[in-house]
Amino acid sequence: MTALVEVGGLHFRYGSSRRGTGQDWTLADISLALPARGTLGIVGESGSGKSTLIRLMCGLLRPDRGALSFDGRPVTDWLATDRRAFLARNQIVFQNPRRSLDPRMTVARALAEPVRSLESRQPTDAELAASLARVGLQAEVLGRYPHQLSGGQLQRVAIARALSVRPAVLYADEPTSALDVSVQAQVLNLLMDLREDLGLALVMVTHNLAVVARLTEHVIVLHRGRVVEAGPTHRVLGSPENPYTAALVAAAADVSLARAGWDEAEERR
Amino acid sequence: MLTIRDLRVSVGPLELVHIERLDIAQGRRVGLVGESGSGKSITAMSIAGLQPREARLAGSVRFEDRELVGLSDAAMAKVRGARIGFIPQDPTRALNPTTRVGPQVAEALRLNTDLGGAAIRARVLELFAQVRLPEPEVLYQRYPHQISGGQQQRVLIAMAIAARPQLLIADEPTTALDVTVQNEILRLILDLSRAQRMALLFVSHELGVVRAVCDDIGVIYGGRMVELASAGALAETPRHRYTAALIGANPGLPGGDEIAAMTGRRFAVIEGSVPAAGRFPAGCRFRNRCRHATAACAEDPPITPQGGNGWVKCWHPVGTEAGR
Ligand SMILES: Nc1ncnc2c1ncn2[C@@H]1O[C@H](COP(=O)(O)OP(=O)(O)OP(=O)(O)O)[C@@H](O)[C@H]1O
Ligand SMILES: Nc1ncnc2c1ncn2[C@@H]1O[C@H](COP(=O)(O)OP(=O)(O)O)[C@@H](O)[C@H]1O
Ligand code: SF4
Ligand SMILES: [Mg+2]
Ligand SMILES: [Mg+2]
Numbered sequence: 001m002t003a004l005v006e007v008g009g010l011h012f013r014y015g016s017s018r019r020g021t022g023q024d025w026t027l028a029d030i031s032l033a034l035p036a037r038g039t040l041g042i043v044g045e046s047g048s049g050k051s052t053l054i055r056l057m058c059g060l061l062r063p064d065r066g067a068l069s070f071d072g073r074p075v076t077d078w079l080a081t082d083r084r085a086f087l088a089r090n091q092i093v094f095q096n097p098r099r100s101l102d103p104r105m106t107v108a109r110a111l112a113e114p115v116r117s118l119e120s121r122q123p124t125d126a127e128l129a130a131s132l133a134r135v136g137l138q139a140e141v142l143g144r145y146p147h148q149l150s151g152g153q154l155q156r157v158a159i160a161r162a163l164s165v166r167p168a169v170l171y172a173d174e175p176t177s178a179l180d181v182s183v184q185a186q187v188l189n190l191l192m193d194l195r196e197d198l199g200l201a202l203v204m205v206t207h208n209l210a211v212v213a214r215l216t217e218h219v220i221v222l223h224r225g226r227v228v229e230a231g232p233t234h235r236v237l238g239s240p241e242n243p244y245t246a247a248l249v250a251a252a253a254d255v256s257l258a259r260a261g262w263d264e265a266e267e268r269r
Numbered sequence: 270m271l272t273i274r275d276l277r278v279s280v281g282p283l284e285l286v287h288i289e290r291l292d293i294a295q296g297r298r299v300g301l302v303g304e305s306g307s308g309k310s311i312t313a314m315s316i317a318g319l320q321p322r323e324a325r326l327a328g329s330v331r332f333e334d335r336e337l338v339g340l341s342d343a344a345m346a347k348v349r350g351a352r353i354g355f356i357p358q359d360p361t362r363a364l365n366p367t368t369r370v371g372p373q374v375a376e377a378l379r380l381n382t383d384l385g386g387a388a389i390r391a392r393v394l395e396l397f398a399q400v401r402l403p404e405p406e407v408l409y410q411r412y413p414h415q416i417s418g419g420q421q422q423r424v425l426i427a428m429a430i431a432a433r434p435q436l437l438i439a440d441e442p443t444t445a446l447d448v449t450v451q452n453e454i455l456r457l458i459l460d461l462s463r464a465q466r467m468a469l470l471f472v473s474h475e476l477g478v479v480r481a482v483c484d485d486i487g488v489i490y491g492g493r494m495v496e497l498a499s500a501g502a503l504a505e506t507p508r509h510r511y512t513a514a515l516i517g518a519n520p521g522l523p524g525g526d527e528i529a530a531m532t533g534r535r536f537a538v539i540e541g542s543v544p545a546a547g548r549f550p551a552g553c554r555f556r557n558r559c560r561h562a563t564a565a566c567a568e569d570p571p572i573t574p575q576g577g578n579g580w581v582k583c584w585h586p587v588g589t590e591a592g593r
Contacts, residue, residue: 045447045448045449046447150542150543151542152542153542180304180305180306180542180543181304181474181515181518181519182304182514182515182518182539182542182543182558183539183542183543184518184519184536185518185519185536185537185538185539186538186539186540188536189535189536189538192533192535207448209522210519210520210521210522210531213522213523213528213531213532214531214532214533214534214535214536217532233528233532234528234529234531234532237522237528238524238525238526238527238528238529239525247449248448248449249522251448251449251451251452
């Protein structure tokens with residue numbers, strides 16, 4: 001059984017000769033396997049390397065060491081010979097749609113762009129409308145500019161855009177943290193439905209562990225560029241073995257629980 | 270100690286915020302939660318006299334027997350420096366990048382206290398220790414970019430409490446920080462408030478965060494406060510339909526074994542999105558998104574007292590049948 005995406009002993013650092021030593025990797029010795037239709041959560045504090053890891057997995061950055069393969073072939077190989085097919089099959093949705101979508105492009109143009117650049121053709125109006133319908137938007141928004149849409153609508157456009165080239169893996173980097181709380185749930189449910197309907201694999205970076213618990217079956221915990229814990233989501237979050245994971249769960253699960261802990265400590269004093 | 274009645278903040282013809290009532294007693298910690306654009310910052314800044322230039326205030330904000338609405342800028346600056354501390358949302362923008370952090374806090378003390386000379390420096394070091402900055406002597410000489418985001422926020426907290434204010438206003442003080450750092454800062458603010466019997470108005474878009482620090486919580490939507498309750502009651506038995514929907518859409522992480530049952534479970538949804546300022550429906554502002562709305566909701570809902578000093582502003586609160 002080969003996984004769809006396989007990462008083995010991967011090392012990466014920004015710039016080639018930072019501080020000259022071999023020690024300060026941004027990511028060091030990362031290994032993971034993602035099966036077709038699988039789901040993976042990536043959690044860890046800010047700066048731990050989550051975004052860097054998914055940028056490597058989608059071919060936007062090149063590893064310095066280690067193996068990285070997609071569908072049984074090294075990613076370097078894909079990028080050298082089938083670059084566009086690889087990019088189409090590995091799509092990414094970023095945190096802030098206001099920053100990831102060009103403010104001067106209409107929704108129609110933004111939506112057509114991946115198909116134009118990766119499949120060298122102009123999608124039909126019917127395709128564009130269908131693409132929007134899939135994410136719960138009406139065709140009437142096609143003529144609008146980003147500033148004329150809400151954050152939630154824009155993130156739907158970004159998702160529709162990523163799906164337009166029929167990816168096998170959808171990478172989502174904090175896809176709801178720039179959205180209103182009351183809108184986050186809509187987008188998360190949409191991601192769950194799409195994944196199911198389209199048979200996508202989903203890799204999700206988020207700081208919200210409740211989201212990881214619902215959307216992913218496996219999770220890896222990054223700390224300072226290393227995987228400190230990995231496993232089935234319910235096991236890792238339910239009974240963490242690594243102290244850093246345990247701290248993360250305690251900190252993020254429900255801050256009010258932290259309050260209970262503080263008050264107990266207060267009383268013991 | 271702080272009594273707000275019908276505080277209205279408007280820019281041009283647009284009313285951004287209308288807070289009908291909000292009271293904070295001495296030493297009490299009150300949280301304000303709401304989504305982005307709901308008016309949290311406008312409210313917090315208006316109380317501290319830091320509202321945008323173009324904003325007009327009406328109504329009443331009484332603080333320690335003084336009316337703050339209509340006070341001159343100079344008089345307000347005095348109250349703010351000495352009696353009201355303010356911690357802003359983004360620490361990187363609140364500190365002067367070209368001045369070392371120690372002297373920045375010293376300057377606040379020079380302006381707002383009677384201290385002078387060596388006493389000021391000693392007090393800054395004392396404050397740095399109090400906000401749990403490591404190696405105060407070393408940190409004193411650092412520029413803002415030479416310390417972490419969490420440390421920058423500690424410096425701003427030190428500045429805000431330098432003159433031992435009676436009221437501390439914090440506008441999303443941990444939003445820019447990591448979850449692990451966040452808890453340390455929350456803990457610090459809670460401890461300081463307890464130790465100095467300092468009242469707190471704590472603003473955040475995250476209920477869990479507010480709940481960790483506050484005694485009472487108010488919920489704001491579309492510039493209006495819709496509910497006020499003790500922290501526990503608000504989180505466990507919300508009465509306003511918006512509060513209940515918001516909690517449902519953003520569930521916490523259950524403990525231990527229950528996590529396994531979460532896989533694939535969908536989130537409860539609030540339909541639609543938050544309208545832009547000026548685009549809210551008349552009457553209850555949540556009406557166009559509320560599953561329980563009836564014709565009655567086209568009229569402004571009354572404020573109905575609840576247990577303790579709590580209240581709810583809804584025609585059909587949770588627990589009543591009328592709203593479907
Ligand atoms: N383009 C870049 N050049 C140099 N260093 C970078 C670059 N992008 C990120 N880094 C550094 O690499 C490390 C990992 O960053 P990364 O963006 O992957 O973190 P993250 O886990 O996604 O954090 P966050 O939760 O804040 O998004 C950090 O130390 C960061 O400062
Ligand atoms: N200077 C201003 N002029 C006009 N409108 C403003 C100004 N500042 C904020 N607003 C509007 O007032 C509303 C409340 O803003 P704010 O208090 O910053 O929200 P929050 O802090 O809850 O995110 C928003 O609709 C915002 O766009
Ligand atoms: S007043 Fe009516 S519309 Fe508003 S929250 Fe209550 S039930 Fe819903
Ligand atoms: Mg990131
Ligand atoms: Mg704000």
